[in-house]
Amino acid sequence: MINKLxxxxxxxxxxxxxxxxxxxxxxxxxxxxxxFAEYGETxxxxxxxxxxxxxxxxxxxxxxxxxxxxxIAMYEQFGIPGLVAFKKTVDYxxxxxxxxxxxxKRGDIGSTSEAYAVGHLGKVQVGSKMFAGFDEDFATVNPxxxxxxxKPFTKVCLEEKKGIFVLVxxxxxxxxxxxxxxxxxxxxxxxxxxxxAAWGAECMPExxxxxxxxxxxxxxxxEQGKILSKVMPNTFILVPGYGxxxxxxxDLAHFFNEDGLGAIINSxxxxxxxYQQEAYASYGEKNYADASRAAVIAMRExxxxxxxxx
Amino acid sequence: MINKLxxxxxxxxxxxxxxxxxxxxxxxxxxxxxxFAEYGETxxxxxxxxxxxxxxxxxxxxxxxxxxxxxIAMYEQFGIPGLVAFKKTVDYxxxxxxxxxxxxKRGDIGSTSEAYAVGHLGKVQVGSKMFAGFDEDFATVNPxxxxxxxKPFTKVCLEEKKGIFVLVxxxxxxxxxxxxxxxxxxxxxxxxxxxxAAWGAECMPExxxxxxxxxxxxxxxxEQGKILSKVMPNTFILVPGYGxxxxxxxDLAHFFNEDGLGAIINSxxxxxxxYQQEAYASYGEKNYADASRAAVIAMRExxxxxxxxx
Numbered sequence: 124m125i126n127k128l129x130x131x132x133x134x135x136x137x138x139x140x141x142x143x144x145x146x147x148x149x150x151x152x153x154x155x156x157x158x159f160a161e162y163g164e165t166x167x168x169x170x171x172x173x174x175x176x177x178x179x180x181x182x183x184x185x186x187x188x189x190x191x192x193x194x195i196a197m198y199e200q201f202g203i204p205g206l207v208a209f210k211k212t213v214d215y216x217x218x219x220x221x222x223x224x225x226x227x228k229r230g231d232i233g234s235t236s237e238a239y240a241v242g243h244l245g246k247v248q249v250g251s252k253m254f255a256g257f258d259e260d261f262a263t264v265n266p267x268x269x270x271x272x273x274k275p276f277t278k279v280c281l282e283e284k285k286g287i288f289v290l291v292x293x294x295x296x297x298x299x300x301x302x303x304x305x306x307x308x309x310x311x312x313x314x315x316x317x318x319x320a321a322w323g324a325e326c327m328p329e330x331x332x333x334x335x336x337x338x339x340x341x342x343x344x345x346e347q348g349k350i351l352s353k354v355m356p357n358t359f360i361l362v363p364g365y366g367x368x369x370x371x372x373x374d375l376a377h378f379f380n381e382d383g384l385g386a387i388i389n390s391x392x393x394x395x396x397x398y399q400q401e402a403y404a405s406y407g408e409k410n411y412a413d414a415s416r417a418a419v420i421a422m423r424e425x426x427x428x429x430x431x432x433x
Numbered sequence: 434m435i436n437k438l439x440x441x442x443x444x445x446x447x448x449x450x451x452x453x454x455x456x457x458x459x460x461x462x463x464x465x466x467x468x469f470a471e472y473g474e475t476x477x478x479x480x481x482x483x484x485x486x487x488x489x490x491x492x493x494x495x496x497x498x499x500x501x502x503x504x505i506a507m508y509e510q511f512g513i514p515g516l517v518a519f520k521k522t523v524d525y526x527x528x529x530x531x532x533x534x535x536x537x538k539r540g541d542i543g544s545t546s547e548a549y550a551v552g553h554l555g556k557v558q559v560g561s562k563m564f565a566g567f568d569e570d571f572a573t574v575n576p577x578x579x580x581x582x583x584k585p586f587t588k589v590c591l592e593e594k595k596g597i598f599v600l601v602x603x604x605x606x607x608x609x610x611x612x613x614x615x616x617x618x619x620x621x622x623x624x625x626x627x628x629x630a631a632w633g634a635e636c637m638p639e640x641x642x643x644x645x646x647x648x649x650x651x652x653x654x655x656e657q658g659k660i661l662s663k664v665m666p667n668t669f670i671l672v673p674g675y676g677x678x679x680x681x682x683x684d685l686a687h688f689f690n691e692d693g694l695g696a697i698i699n700s701x702x703x704x705x706x707x708y709q710q711e712a713y714a715s716y717g718e719k720n721y722a723d724a725s726r727a728a729v730i731a732m733r734e735x736x737x738x739x740x741x742x743x
Contacts (some may be wrong), residue, residue, distance in 0.1 A: 266569070
């Protein structure tokens with residue numbers, strides 16, 4: 124799946140993943156009204172609204188980008204109906220041949236981590252049959268519990284040729300509280316990067332330079348990104364925090380390797396709620412998906428020029 | 434909710450939480466057969482089997498213990514039907530007046546962490562109405578992302594008078610890979626403990642000594658537990674790793690404060706799959722729930738004697 128992601132990045136010339144993180148305040152009124160007319164102001168109504176909103180965006184951008192990253196929390200907040208909308212979104216994006224990165228940030232130990240890995244990337248046994256629960260292509264994973272939490276995921280990745288992105292240095296302001304603390308003279312995130320490289324070394328595809336074990340490093344920390352892409356040369360980096368979250372195009376060059384690969388930049392509200400920004404306001408809420416398409420094209424150009432000027 | 438937990442611990446004389454972590458290999462054959470006869474070998478069939486299995490255990494133990502801890506991964510592996518079984522289990526345990534600790538180990542930043550907090554502990558707005566998605570009483574939270582990840586949870590805890598347990602020192606063999614690393618001469622878990630105490634200080638109930646912010650510290654690390662219960666004197670500690678996972682009664686005394694409170698010990702397979710152990714094999718699979726009841730009583734006595742002999 125890492126090689127599919129790379130092929131699609133090269134084909135679209137867009138190392139971009141669109142974060143499908145639907146918040147109700149992003150969803151155009153007409154979509155909400157139609158959903159509430161059908162299901163009432165209920166969890167089912169909210170789930171229908173975010174699903175229809177997502178579908179509009181995916182239809183408008185699927186030919187431009189290699190991947191999407193639905194943030195499961197935004198669905199989980201609406202309980203079971205929300206998670207049904209998550210699953211519908213994953214399935215629909217796969218139909219459109221998009222690579223789906225489930226931003227689930229799961230992480231536990233032993234049989235519990237195995238259950239998460241099976242549920243999101245693999246297949247679970249029921250009697251004599253096997254079923255995929257959510258069936259994303261990649262999942263994000265929290266590594267605080269150490270190798271016991273990661274190994275069950277890498278096992279499933281090898282079986283299914285899928286992948287994970289391990290949190291290394293997150294994009295938020297307080298990420299340094301623990302991640303930047305020095306251990307033997309090196310920040311924790313660097314130790315984490317070394318571990319990610321080691322886990323990845325045991326998890327290489329049959330061909331290609333990048334392992335099934337990726338890393339998350341925030342766009343808001345370009346200097347750390349520079350160090351980490353050297354510590355983890357065979358690790359694809361998922362970079363959140365572009366645009367609305369503070370990072371800028373020029374900051375991103377550091378995350379890429381000499382081959383122009385090695386990173387994929389996420390934008391969520393900057394794309395999906397583009398119509399609510401001044402720059403794209405002229406589209407109006409009826410054309411919210413066209414505004415998203417225009418925002419993807421602008422982002423692609425911003426990244427291309429950052430890579431050219433490095 | 435922390436005060437309800439304490440009152441129930443005192444009433445039952447059992448600082449015990451039963452981990453409802455159903456694996457298919459624990460579920461008696463006759464329950465699986467009945468579920469598969471109704472729903473086939475499907476995700477729905479698996480979900481029905483774990484729900485019926487859970488219900489039997491809860492009916493047998495609800496008067497003996499203050500709380501249960503369903504591990505969501507074990508449900509999530511069965512996709513949407515599995516999560517429906519999780520929700521049914523949470524609701525049923527609450528009907529039985531059990532305190533429900535959702536072992537979800539969620540953790541993200543900003544609006545995303547807020548969505549998890551709202552989904553598991555609070556209420557989400559849909560138009561003019563509010564709905565609870567999963568509605569557990571407590572949730573476990575992963576702190577690798579720092580305060581940005583925790584604060585949205587504590588906000589909801591204050592509003593709803595609910596609580597969280599933050600991972601500090603986990604019970605697994607590799608938990609030391611990061612958690613034990615020394616930072617300024619102190620292991621990371623101790624820094625984490627200090628943070629938990631600080632977050633908790635801003636999150637005290639109107640009465641009582643224990644904050645809404647608890648901690649997870651594994652029974653397998655009694656010496657660390659001793660230190661941490663001093664670092665976090667107003668923090669309730671959720672202690673996994675008892676019994677099947679390696680910890681023993683005598684190790685547990687360290688986790689409790691002078692008042693005999695401050696900790697609640699989890700056992701999962703040791704209780705729910707008791708009938709598969711030699712000690713309880715005579716119950717047979719038809720009486721699996723009675724075996725669980727006997728295992729709870731034995732555990733209660735083991736802990737009481739550990740507390741008496743300290």
